[in-house]
Amino acid sequence: MSLFKTGPGRSIFDIAVIAAGFLVLLPILGINRTTDFMIFCVFVLGFNLLYGFMGRLSFGHMLYLGTGAYAITLFSEHVSQNPLLAVLAGILAGALIGVIIGPIIVRTTGACFALINLAFDQVGYFLVLVAFSKYTGGEDGMSAYFSKMGFLDFGQKPVMFGFALICLLLTYYLLKKFTSSPYGVLIKSIKENETRVKFLGYNTFTYKWITFIISTSIAAFAGALSILNYGYVTPSFIDPSRAVEVIFAALIGGSGSLYGAIIGGVLYMSISNYLASYISRWEMFLGIALLICVFRFRSGIWGFVTDKLKLRAAA
Amino acid sequence: MINTIAYGLTIGGILYIISIGLSLTFGTMRIVNFAHGLIYAIGAYFLVTLLPLARDNFILGALLAVLAVVPISYIIERFVVRKLYGVSIDYAIIATYAVVLIGVDVIKWIWGASPIPLSDPVGVDVAFLGITLPIYRLIIIALAVVIFIALAIFFKKTMVGKIVVASLEDKDAVRSLGINVDKYFAYIFIIGSCLAALGGVLYAPITSVHPYMGSMVLLISFAVVLVGGLGNIKGTFVAAFALGMVMSVTGRVWGPAAETMVFVVMGIVLIFKPIEV
Numbered sequence: 299m300s301l302f303k304t305g306p307g308r309s310i311f312d313i314a315v316i317a318a319g320f321l322v323l324l325p326i327l328g329i330n331r332t333t334d335f336m337i338f339c340v341f342v343l344g345f346n347l348l349y350g351f352m353g354r355l356s357f358g359h360m361l362y363l364g365t366g367a368y369a370i371t372l373f374s375e376h377v378s379q380n381p382l383l384a385v386l387a388g389i390l391a392g393a394l395i396g397v398i399i400g401p402i403i404v405r406t407t408g409a410c411f412a413l414i415n416l417a418f419d420q421v422g423y424f425l426v427l428v429a430f431s432k433y434t435g436g437e438d439g440m441s442a443y444f445s446k447m448g449f450l451d452f453g454q455k456p457v458m459f460g461f462a463l464i465c466l467l468l469t470y471y472l473l474k475k476f477t478s479s480p481y482g483v484l485i486k487s488i489k490e491n492e493t494r495v496k497f498l499g500y501n502t503f504t505y506k507w508i509t510f511i512i513s514t515s516i517a518a519f520a521g522a523l524s525i526l527n528y529g530y531v532t533p534s535f536i537d538p539s540r541a542v543e544v545i546f547a548a549l550i551g552g553s554g555s556l557y558g559a560i561i562g563g564v565l566y567m568s569i570s571n572y573l574a575s576y577i578s579r580w581e582m583f584l585g586i587a588l589l590i591c592v593f594r595f596r597s598g599i600w601g602f603v604t605d606k607l608k609l610r611a612a613a
Numbered sequence: 614m615i616n617t618i619a620y621g622l623t624i625g626g627i628l629y630i631i632s633i634g635l636s637l638t639f640g641t642m643r644i645v646n647f648a649h650g651l652i653y654a655i656g657a658y659f660l661v662t663l664l665p666l667a668r669d670n671f672i673l674g675a676l677l678a679v680l681a682v683v684p685i686s687y688i689i690e691r692f693v694v695r696k697l698y699g700v701s702i703d704y705a706i707i708a709t710y711a712v713v714l715i716g717v718d719v720i721k722w723i724w725g726a727s728p729i730p731l732s733d734p735v736g737v738d739v740a741f742l743g744i745t746l747p748i749y750r751l752i753i754i755a756l757a758v759v760i761f762i763a764l765a766i767f768f769k770k771t772m773v774g775k776i777v778v779a780s781l782e783d784k785d786a787v788r789s790l791g792i793n794v795d796k797y798f799a800y801i802f803i804i805g806s807c808l809a810a811l812g813g814v815l816y817a818p819i820t821s822v823h824p825y826m827g828s829m830v831l832l833i834s835f836a837v838v839l840v841g842g843l844g845n846i847k848g849t850f851v852a853a854f855a856l857g858m859v860m861s862v863t864g865r866v867w868g869p870a871a872e873t874m875v876f877v878v879m880g881i882v883l884i885f886k887p888i889e890v
Contacts, residue, residue: 355703402884408702409645413835414883417876420832424873539828542710549707579722585714592708593696 309474313467316560320463323564329455331571336462337523338547339563340469343556344516345544350553351477352509353489354404357412357541358419359517364536366392366518368426368434371442371531381444381452385522392518396511404506407492419538427533439532442525452526462523466560469516473556476512485509486554543570546584549591552598561600615744617865618858623750623819625857626757631812631830632837632849633764634805640781640844642798644697647709648689649809649834650827651716656682656810657817657826658720661729671734675814679807686806690799698795713827720824728823753815760808761850768846777801781844829872833860836879 324332345359369391370384378384403414426434434440444452452458476482487495488502495502525531534540543566551562569587574580595602631653638646659678667674693712697705733749768774776797779787788794813826820826833856841852856875864871 349703353703355706357706402880406883409639409706410839410883412645412703412706413839414880416832417836417879421873421876421880424870428869539825542714545707579718582715582718585711585718588711588714589693589708592704592711596704 309471312474312557313471316470317463317467319560320466324459329459331567333455333459333462333527335564335567336459336466337520337527338567339560340462340466340523341517341520342544342547342551342559342563342566343466343469343473344513344520346548346553346556346559347473347477347509347516348513349545349548350555350559351482351489352485352506354407354506354510355412355545356415356513357545358415358417358538359513359544360536360538360541361415361419361422362392362395362514362517363521363524364422364426364533365395365514366521367525367531367535368521369518370522370525371440372433374442374444375440379443379445381447381450381526384442384444385519385526388522388525389515389519392521393511393515395518396514400507400510400514404503404510416538416541419536419541423533423536423538426536434531434533437533439530441530443529444526453529458527462527465519465523469519470556470560473516477556481505542588546588546591548598550587550595550598552600552602552604555600555604558598558600562598565599616746617861619744619746619750619754620864621858621861622754622854623857624860625854626754627812627816628834628837628857629757629850629853630760630808630815632834632841632853633760633846634802634808635831635834636838636841636844636846636849637777637801637805638694638798639838641777641784641801642694642698643702644694644705645702645709645835646694646802647706647831648693648712648716649806650831651713652682652686652689652806652809652827653813653830654720654822654824654827655685655716656813657822658724659810660814660817661724661731661822664731675811678814679810682806682810683803686803687799689806690802694802695795695799698798717824717827724824726824728821730821731818733818749818756815757853764846773797773800833872833875836875840879840882 320332320336323335327335341359341363344362345356348354348356348359366388370388373384373387374381377387399418403411403418406414427436431437446453450457450461452461477486484495484500484505488506492502521535524535547562547566548559549562550565551560552558569584570580573583577583591598597605631649635646635649638644638649656678659681660674663677663681664671664674667677689712693708694705697708733747768778776787776792776794777800780794780797784794812830816830837849837852837856840856841848841850856878859874859878860871863874
């Protein structure tokens with residue numbers, strides 16, 4: 299039962315499993331789709347930190363993805379075309395928006411948290427689409443150009459694939475370290491019962507704020523990677539109506555586990571990439587699948603698998 | 614100037630009619646009902662279908678459209694919302710959103726995705742203090758006030774209303790009196806849905822009818838509910854008209870910002886008055 303092994307060798311084992319998994323997917327899906335899938339998985343990991351671990355459902359996480367996407371584009375346009383610096387700028391923009399609106403957002407819980415994120419996303423969408431359309435290209439979007447850095451030419455698909463894989467593994471590793479630290483235990487306790495955590499003398503506000511900033515930064519990271527991959531940004535990267543994608547991915551994979559987030563990300567992308575071409579009413583299918591998830595499969599696929607394996611291990 | 618105020622009052626009236634149902638389900642069942650926006654859209658689509666059957670009699674068509682929503686909202690309540698009582702609020706959000714995804718796809722399936730225009734059913738303008746206003750808008754404002762008064766009487770005088778008001782305060786205490794609270798919640802859900810459909814029916818002639826018409830209105834209604842206070846009947850009334858005015862004044866200064874301004878106001882209110890749900 300190496301899947302449940304804990305200890306220092308654990309994260310290396312996990313990283314090897316994930317890397318092997320995507321390398322297996324590579325010939326099946328093709329290089330473009332696999333890169334796409336991995337970037338989406340980074341986004342789901344960031345969302346899942348907030349939802350699965352801290353129990354805060356954000357209904358406007360597209361805002362943070364879009365912040366990263368627009369930050370990297372504007373950075374490459376106005377400051378420097380160095381791709382690594384641009385990605386860094388995207389992450390910093392995500393962190394910055396978390397720092398600014400975090401204190402307002404993390405004071406709320408439950409429905410209020412979900413809706414206030416949605417409201418901010420709506421404002422961001424408006425700013426990009428209408429208010430600053432002179433700089434963002436409005437509805438048409440804009441292209442981003444990046445210079446080559448030696449062998450790092452992100453226009454070449456294998457390079458982009460490798461870079462995205464490394465980014466995903468790095469995100470996974472950092473989140474693994476983060477969630478299994480005492481800090482991670484604390485945010486899980488906030489999910490269970492925040493009042494008791496406060497009784498223990500912790501200032502929960504700071505912890506929630508920092509977790510929120512990490513989550514927005516990772517989402518922005520995913521947005522920046524998408525732009526590095528596509529070279530083009532449109533308002534659909536910040537569109538609030540797409541917020542359900544990441545929620546569905548986190549839910550179907552199993553919220554509250556990092557493996558679950560990656561499985562959910564791959565599964566959602568497979569559904570939206572392949573099912574849409576076979577079934578024209580795929581939104582309805584998505585809705586029904588979501589209902590089944592909520593009523594029957596709350597722990598998601600990964601939760602289901604681990605429960606079964608644990609039962610077998612016990613027997 | 615007076616035109617702007619009148620426009621704000623019209624939007625406020627429609628916002629009130631839509632939000633009150635949302636506020637009640639929010640306050641009693643602690644459920645964030647995304648399907649509310651779907652019902653709003655379905656009401657408008659039913660009007661489109663039923664209007665020719667009612668020989669273009671708008672009042673009859675509107676009445677039929679609102680009544681036709683009852684079975685749909687009952688199905689949603691019975692098979693989705695009722696199973697969500699007491700569950701984490703996140704699941705309620707996701708499940709009702711799933712209902713919206715299914716419903717919007719069904720709408721596209723039946724009526725198609727392209728917008729359907731409807732004409733002003735009254736079509737008569739009234740001259741008032743030197744400006745002309747469509748009489749239809751005045752009717753909407755009057756209707757919102759009538760509904761507010763009717764609901765106030767309903768909650769004060771009838772048994773169902775009193776039980777609902779008591780449940781807004783303390784659900785468990787009402788349940789311990791031996792009252793089947795869930796049954797009354799179902800009534801409230803259906804009444805709220807009918808009002809949402811009425812909002813859709815009333816607003817359809819002002820804009821056009823399209824499958825995603827519910828989503829923006831729903832977001833604004835959420836803002837109304839959060840600003841007015843969850844399950845606060847009077848607060849919702851005041852907040853609806855206040856935000857309606859915000860929309861019309863902003864729209865006058867800079868058209869595209871009208872809807873966004875509502876969320877800015879909501880954000881400011883939430884900073885000073887965080888709501889624990």
